[in-house]
Amino acid sequence: MEDYHVATFVEKGEHELGLFAIYDGHSGDCVPSYLQTHLFDNILKEREFWVDPKKSIFKAYLKTDEAILSHEKGLGRGGSTAVTAVLVNGQRLWVANLGDSRAVISKGGKAIQLTTDHDPNTERASIEHKGGFVSNMPGDVPRVNGQLAVSRAFGDISLKCHLRSDPAIQDTIVDAKTDLLMLASDGLWKVMENQEAVNIARKIKDPQKAAKRLISEALKRDSKDDISCVVVRFR
Known part of the structure; x- marks a missing residue:
C-alpha cells in the first residue's frame, strides 16, 4: 500500500478552501508522501491562484515534479499518480490529475x-516522439517502455524523458444539483464504473462510511491494486 490522501478545509483570508487528493505511489511511498506535504502548499503559494487558478495549479504541478526529481537521493526513483481537488468557498471546484x-x-x-x-x-x-515505446503484452495492460502503466506521473526519473508531468485540469460550478464528489485510485476504478460508484455512495449519508463502503466493494470484486477513496458530500 503506497497511497496517501488529503481531506481537509483551510481558511485563506476571507476564503474557505476544501483540499482533497489521492496520491497513488509506485516503487515506494516516498514520492506520494512528499506530495501529501508539499503539492497543495505549492498551489496556494502561487500568486496567480486567486486570479488564474488553472495557471497556478499547472505551474505548481510542474514545480513540484522538478523538486521531486532534484531530490532523487532522498526520495528514490519511484513515482506517483495524483488527483487533486480545490473547492473554493463551496462554490467552484478545480480538479487536476496525472x-x-x-x-x-x-x-x-x-x-x-x-x-x-x-x-x-x-x-x-x-x-514515441520522445524515443520511448508502449508495450502491449497479452494478459497485461499497456506500459511505457514495458514498465509503467500510465503516461503521466510525478517522479519516475528513469522514465521521465518519455513521460509527461503536465496535469489535465478542469473546473465546475457546484450548484444545487451537485450532491457529491469522489476521488479514488485506480484500484477502485479497475473494478467499478463511475455510475456504480456514485450509486453506492449516494445511499450512505456519512461520507467517510461511503468511502469505506466503496473500498469494501472493490475488495469484494477482487481488486488487486492499492485502493484509496475520498468522498465529499455537498449539502
Whole structure:
C-alpha cells in the first residue's frame, strides 16, 4: 500500500478552501508522501491562484515534479499518480490529475468524470516522439517502455524523458444539483464504473462510511491494486 490522501478545509483570508487528493505511489511511498506535504502548499503559494487558478495549479504541478526529481537521493526513483481537488468557498471546484487516479462528481445522481485517465496507448504518439515505446503484452495492460502503466506521473526519473508531468485540469460550478464528489485510485476504478460508484455512495449519508463502503466493494470484486477513496458530500 503506497497511497496517501488529503481531506481537509483551510481558511485563506476571507476564503474557505476544501483540499482533497489521492496520491497513488509506485516503487515506494516516498514520492506520494512528499506530495501529501508539499503539492497543495505549492498551489496556494502561487500568486496567480486567486486570479488564474488553472495557471497556478499547472505551474505548481510542474514545480513540484522538478523538486521531486532534484531530490532523487532522498526520495528514490519511484513515482506517483495524483488527483487533486480545490473547492473554493463551496462554490467552484478545480480538479487536476496525472495518471489514472480519478475524480467523479454526481449531479442529480448522474456521474460525471472530471479527470482524464492518462493511458499509454492514448498518448503513444507523445511517448514515441520522445524515443520511448508502449508495450502491449497479452494478459497485461499497456506500459511505457514495458514498465509503467500510465503516461503521466510525478517522479519516475528513469522514465521521465518519455513521460509527461503536465496535469489535465478542469473546473465546475457546484450548484444545487451537485450532491457529491469522489476521488479514488485506480484500484477502485479497475473494478467499478463511475455510475456504480456514485450509486453506492449516494445511499450512505456519512461520507467517510461511503468511502469505506466503496473500498469494501472493490475488495469484494477482487481488486488487486492499492485502493484509496475520498468522498465529499455537498449539502
